[in-house]
Amino acid sequence: MSSDVRLASPQGKWILLTTVLGSSMAMVDSTVVNVALPRIGRDLHADLAALQWTVNAYMLTLAGLILLGGSLGDRYGRRRIFVLGVVWFAVASLLCGLAPSAGVLIAARALQGIGGALLTPGSLALIQASFHPDDRARAVGLWSGFGGIGAAIGPFLGGWLVDGPGWRWVFLINVPMALVCAPIAVRHVPESDGGTSRSSEAESGGGRTHGRFDVLGAALGAIALALVTYALIEAGDGSLPVVIVTAVAGVAAGIAFVYVEKRSADPMMPPGIFASRQFTAVNLVTLCVYAAFGGFFFLTALQLQVVAGYSALEAGTALLPTTALMLLFSARSGELAQRIGPRIPLTVGPLLCAAAMLMMLRVGPDSSYLADVVPALLVMGSGMVILVAPLTATVLASVDTARAGLASGINNAAARAAGLIAIAALPLLAGMGSEAYRSAPAFDHAFDRAMWWCAGVLVAGSILAYATVRRPPPDCHRPECLTHGSITAPPLEPRVGKGRLEAG
Numbered sequence: 100m101s102s103d104v105r106l107a108s109p110q111g112k113w114i115l116l117t118t119v120l121g122s123s124m125a126m127v128d129s130t131v132v133n134v135a136l137p138r139i140g141r142d143l144h145a146d147l148a149a150l151q152w153t154v155n156a157y158m159l160t161l162a163g164l165i166l167l168g169g170s171l172g173d174r175y176g177r178r179r180i181f182v183l184g185v186v187w188f189a190v191a192s193l194l195c196g197l198a199p200s201a202g203v204l205i206a207a208r209a210l211q212g213i214g215g216a217l218l219t220p221g222s223l224a225l226i227q228a229s230f231h232p233d234d235r236a237r238a239v240g241l242w243s244g245f246g247g248i249g250a251a252i253g254p255f256l257g258g259w260l261v262d263g264p265g266w267r268w269v270f271l272i273n274v275p276m277a278l279v280c281a282p283i284a285v286r287h288v289p290e291s292d293g294g295t296s297r298s299s300e301a302e303s304g305g306g307r308t309h310g311r312f313d314v315l316g317a318a319l320g321a322i323a324l325a326l327v328t329y330a331l332i333e334a335g336d337g338s339l340p341v342v343i344v345t346a347v348a349g350v351a352a353g354i355a356f357v358y359v360e361k362r363s364a365d366p367m368m369p370p371g372i373f374a375s376r377q378f379t380a381v382n383l384v385t386l387c388v389y390a391a392f393g394g395f396f397f398l399t400a401l402q403l404q405v406v407a408g409y410s411a412l413e414a415g416t417a418l419l420p421t422t423a424l425m426l427l428f429s430a431r432s433g434e435l436a437q438r439i440g441p442r443i444p445l446t447v448g449p450l451l452c453a454a455a456m457l458m459m460l461r462v463g464p465d466s467s468y469l470a471d472v473v474p475a476l477l478v479m480g481s482g483m484v485i486l487v488a489p490l491t492a493t494v495l496a497s498v499d500t501a502r503a504g505l506a507s508g509i510n511n512a513a514a515r516a517a518g519l520i521a522i523a524a525l526p527l528l529a530g531m532g533s534e535a536y537r538s539a540p541a542f543d544h545a546f547d548r549a550m551w552w553c554a555g556v557l558v559a560g561s562i563l564a565y566a567t568v569r570r571p572p573p574d575c576h577r578p579e580c581l582t583h584g585s586i587t588a589p590p591l592e593p594r595v596g597k598g599r600l601e602a603g
Contacts, residue, residue: 104289106234106241113287114229118242120280121185122222123249124273125215128192129157131257133400134415135266137536142266145201146533147526148332152205154397155328155519160212161219162515163321166367166508169220170312177224178290182281184218189277195270220508229289248426258415266411313367316359320367323352324516331523336533368509377497378506380567381445385490385510386517387560388449391553393518394525395456398549405536406463406543420473424480429488436489440570445493446561448486453557455479456550463543493568521556525549 104111136150143149172180191214194207223242230238260268326349334342360366373379396418403414436444458475466472494510526535529549535541 103231104229104234105231106238110287110289111230111234111238113283114225115238115241115245117280117284117288118222118225119245119249120276121181121218121284122242123245124185124188124276124280125161125219127249127253127256128211128270128273129215130253131260131269131415132157133397134254134257134404134411135261135269136401137404138261138266138411139201139204140536143198143201143204147531147536148336148533149201149205150536151332151522151526153201153208155332155522156205156208157212157215158515158519158522159324159328160209160321161215162212162512162519163324164213164216164317165219165512165515167312167314167317168216168218169224169508170367171217172221172224174312176290177221177228178284178288181218181221181225181288182284184214184216184221185277185281185284186214188214188218189274189281190214192270192273192277196267196274225288254415254418254422255412256415258410258412261411261415313360313363313365316356316363316367319352319356319359323349323356324519325349326352328519328523331520331527335527335531369505372498372502372505372509375497376567377569378494380563381441381490381493381497382510382513384445384449384560384564384568385494385513387556387563388452388486388490388517389514390517390521391449391452391456391556391560394521394549394553395459397522398525398546399459401536401542402459402462402546406539406546407466408464417468417472418476418479420476421480421483424477424484425487428484432484433488433492436492441489441493442565442568442570444485444489445564445568448482448484448489449557449561449564451478451482451485453482453554453561455482456554456557459550460547464539521553525552528552 104114106112106115132154136153139145139153140147140150145153168180168184188211191207191210195204195211198204198207226238226242227235256272257269260266260272326345328349330342330346330349333345357370360368361370399418400414403409403417404411409417432444455475455478458478459472461471462475491507491510494506498506526545526549529545529552531542531545531549535545
């Protein structure tokens with residue numbers, strides 16, 4: 100397929116619209132579900148473990164299969180797999196919206212994650228493959244900007260839907276979006292041919308020169324995450340022998356995954372890429388940072404509603420200051436990091452976020468939004484602005500140009516897996532029982548302990564960054580680096596957004 104579509108052309112605008120709509124489906128859905136959790140728990144008579152699985156089932160299949168999804172697009176055509184992902188995601192969303200029980204909802208959320216794994220890598224890959232090189236960086240920048248707006252609107256929309264027509268519409272809204280997106284993609288987006296894709300893979304050093312897929316590796320990775328997650332969620336109230344057996348089996352699956360990746364001719368995650376110490380170090384920092392973020396956004400949505408008394412709409416918009424700071428200043432943060440190097444931003448950013456989480460200890464039944472919530476959110480937003488764009492840019496700059504796509508995919512998978520494990524582990528570490536979210540005093544006490552855990556993980560990430568991260572070689576001139584990584588930063592999910600001006 101020729102990459103000669105100009106951004107100003109009608110086809111270029113259709114391509115941009117299609118990719119924004121597709122990626123927004125997955126992004127908006129992941130940002131709005133948290134605000135619906137208390138209502139879902141009440142309507143479906145679900146305990147805290149079921150609410151954890153409502154979030155984690157989606158993250159599990161998405162994290163486990165996202166690299167395989169990108170490979171399928173490269174092999175069979177990026178548009179074809181993207182459209183399949185959009186349709187799959189819409190059907191799974193319909194099942195979520197119609198779910199009669201928590202078990203059915205969790206299963207449908209897992210199916211949603213598979214659809215997300217198919218469409219998420221394809222949205223940016225379609226831009227890269229379709230646009231003329233002179234327009235590619237600007238197209239990616241527009242895609243990122245519109246995606247950021249979608250992320251900001253998502254929590255507000257989710258809260259409005261939960262308080263209005265009901266929580267089921269958080270999922271059902273994806274169906275009309277898909278009905279618009281899929282036909283546009285089929286009609287206006289050019290297809291990439293398999294030969295070009297395989298050639299590109301061979302040139303990229305991604306390890307798929309034989310055109311085969313690492314299905315065993317993907318399965319083992321997903322199984323390992325699923326078993327460890329199950330063990331962590333059930334450890335609080337489940338049978339101890341079952342928890343131990345599941346945890347051991349999860350670790351064994353993880354070891355088998357590493358073994359398969361080392362021995363495979365076409366590994367999903369080529370071990371050789373970790374020969375870059377910088378790449379390995381930054382991914383370890385990513386694990387720390389996004390574990391804390393995942394736990395924070397999951398629990399904060401509940402804290403604001405269960406303890407502070409916010410409605411879903413108010414909780415759904417309570418973190419707007421953080422989102423606004425990210426949208427306004429991430430690019431400038433990237434420019435600063437390019438001048439001074441990534442070590443200082445990756446050290447200072449997590450510390451600011453840790454301080455913000457400790458400031459959230461003031462949020463309780465009688466707290467004020469302006470006096471207690473906003474200061475913490477401004478500090479949190481400042482830390483994220485300093486941290487997120489340089490983190491992703493450093494990942495991309497730590498490997499050779501041909502492996503930039505693979506590096507970005509691995510970093511995204513690491514971020515999602517970290518959030519998955521954090522949401523499973525934090526309630527256990529904080530001592531939350533299965534019915535804790537039904538009691539404001541019990542949840543408030545456990546939330547405070549969880550914020551200390553999140554802050555500690557961020558401090559560990561800061562120390563790790565200071566000890567290991569160095570300025571990358573000054574020879575990175577790819578569009579991804581020139582935009583400072585903000586375009587491919589791992590999604591901050593789950594997320595909530597701004598509430599009432601005065602609470603309490």
